[in-house]
Amino acid sequence: MTFLMAAIIVLLTLGITFWASGRNTSAGDFYVAGGKITATQNGIAIAGDYMSAASFLGITGLIALNGYDGFMYSVAWFIAYLTVLFIVAEPLRNLGKYTLADMLVYRLKDQKVRFYAAFSTIVVSTFYMIAQVVGAGSLISLLSGGAISPTLAIPLVGALMIVYVVVGGMLATTWVQIVKAMLLMFATIVMTVLILAKFGFSFSNLLGEAARVNGQEFLVPGAKFKNPIDLISLCLALVLGTAGLPHILTRFFTVPTAQDARKSVVVAMWLIGGFYVMTAFMGNAANVLVGKDKIIEANAAGNMAAPLLAQALGGVGTFTGELFLAFVVAVAFATILAVVAGLTISASTSFTHDIYNGVLRGGTVSEQEQFKVARMATIAVGVISIILGLLAKDQNVAFLVALAFAIASSANLPVILFTLFWRRFNATGAVWGIMGGLIVTLALIAVSPNIMGIDPPEKTKARHPIQAQAIFPLENPGIVSIPAGFALAAxxxxLGKRRPEDDENFEAMQYRAYTGAGVDGSVAAHD
Structure with a gap:
């Protein structure tokens, strides 16, 4: 039943992809769907891009196992969109064309900045993508009872991802994300209503039962994050990192105007906010109705909490229970496909538009040639992702998603903010900020408990490739790497030279960023 439902979703999304293929005739169509997506469509697609398997499976499991501390992930990821709405969305749409680098180069007028911004985009997308494809491999293997190994599942997901993007481009990716977002919201709403029905439509009753089963400490901080600084560091990376995630920022170029970009963020926030509130219901209900032991037995990280909860709500061993389980698993699979497609098109666009056309060819490449190169770059990105996923399939890579947020908040966000608001900022500062934030983040992660640690003899060494005491004590480096990124950019x-035209460039940038003058040949409206 699970494979049947997954197959239906795959066939539906492939149908969308081949429908979209006839509408891709230029690089602009491939990169950003020609900028013709409506605000509502884009908002739903942003939600579909953002609500990854880490959110649906991971956060539900974290809440089921850790209570209050697990819900902090939901809070941080939701609040993050306030940064995007109030600071980034409208100026980014007005200043850029296809990528984050467009925005930076519009003001700083230096191709070195384009190269390093594209490099950062590819690094962030790669880390995020590895976690998704490895998660897909584990999920498919687990639910097939080992019949399909991760070695086979990872190339399967990679192949589907390549087809979606190469054939359908951004238009297909957008509609795949819309379908996935609607399926995910439908599944979580149905599960939440069933949960409330079991507890007298009272969240308080549900929390009371969770406290009775686990003790009162389940509802207060400290179950997962013994050190409060760890939690603060993680939340900083999640809240600030979203505004620097390239695959999210790219979505603002798919709408016609900056006002549509803002509207799409509002639509996304309603969906994302509703979803993350419902994770509190699902996580606590999984703890009470399924039990920690069964969740951990299925998957030590808790990633099977949502599917097992669906089965319990329908009735274990009944047709309804198996139907619910199959549907939730199929939705989780669709979730992974949609997010991976968004990451792939972001990475291939950055390589083709920024590095190949902007840096190597000096902006002389025609639209048709960019279109061809973008498709080849997509295949290359897909193959590399499959290879890296296979190499990492036995590792615990859950931390890579949080690491992607840490890099985005440490390397990308400081440069975005300084570009928009600091008159003195220059290209040297942008390069220092991007590469400095990137290097500091990677260095701290390399000596953190994610990589270093001494495993007990009975455990494998997959969790800690370096068997030594961690030098940096925090799992997420945000509390150190984010200030370091800002400091290095400053x-x-x-240290960089101040050019005579810098003030003029800053004034022109601000005028265009907040009026939209000159975007697609438009003229600013004046009162």
Whole structure:
């Protein structure tokens, strides 16, 4: 039943892909769907891009196992969109065309900035993608009872991802994300209503039962994050990192105007907010109705909490229970496909538009040639992702999603903010900020408990490739790497030469960013 439902979703999304293929005739169509997606469609697609398997499976499991501390992931990821709405969405749409690098180069007028911004985009997308494809491999293997191994499942997901993007481009990716978002919201709403029905439509009753089963400490901080600094560091990375995630920022170029970009964020926030509130119901209900032991037995990280909860709500061993389980698993599979497609098109667009056309060819490549190169880049990105996923299939890579947010908040966000608001900022500061934030984040992760640690003899060494005491004590480096990114961008700016045209470029940038003058040949409206 699970495979039948997954097959239906795959066939539906493949149908969308081949429908979209006839509408891809230029690089602009491939990169950003020609900028013709409506605000509502884009908002739903943003939600579909953002609500990944880490959210649906991971957060439900974290709440089921850790209570209050697990819900902090939901809070941080939701609040993050306030940063996007109030600071990034409208100026980004007005200043850029296809990528984050477009926005930076519009003001800084330096191709070195384009190269390093594209490099950061590819690094962030790669880390995020590895976690998704490895998660897909584990999920498919687990639910097939081992009949399909991760070695086979990872290339399967990679192949579907390549087909979606190469054939359908951004238009297909957008509609795949819309379908996935609606399926995910439908599944979570149905599960939440069934949960409330079991507890007298009272969240308080549900929490009371969770406290009775686990003890009162389940509802207060400390189950997962013994050190409060760890939690603060993680939340900083999640809240600030979203505004620097390339695959989310790319979505603002798919709408006609900056006002549509803002509207799409509002639509996305309603969906994302509703979804993350419902994770509190699902996580606590999984703890009470399924039990920690069964969740951990199915998957030590808790990733099977949502599917097992669906089965319990329908009745274990009944047709309804198996139907619910199959549907939730199929939705989780669709979730992974949609997010991976968004990451793939973001990485291939950055390589083709920024590195190949902007840096290597000086912006002389025709639209048709960019279109062809973008498709080849997509295949290359897909193959590399499959290879990296296979190499990492036995590793615990859950931390890579949080690491992607840490890099985005440490390397990308400081440069975005300084570009928009600091008159003195220059290209040297941008390069220092991007590469400095990237290097500091990677260095801290390399000596953190994610990589270093001494496993007990009975455990495998997959969790800790380096068998030694961790030098940096925090799992997420955000509390150190984010200030370091801002500091390095500021130092680089002070060391860089101030050009006569910098003030003029800043004034022109601000005028266009907040009026939209000159975007697609438009003229600013004046009162």
């Amino acid at each position: 130092i680089g700016t002070m």
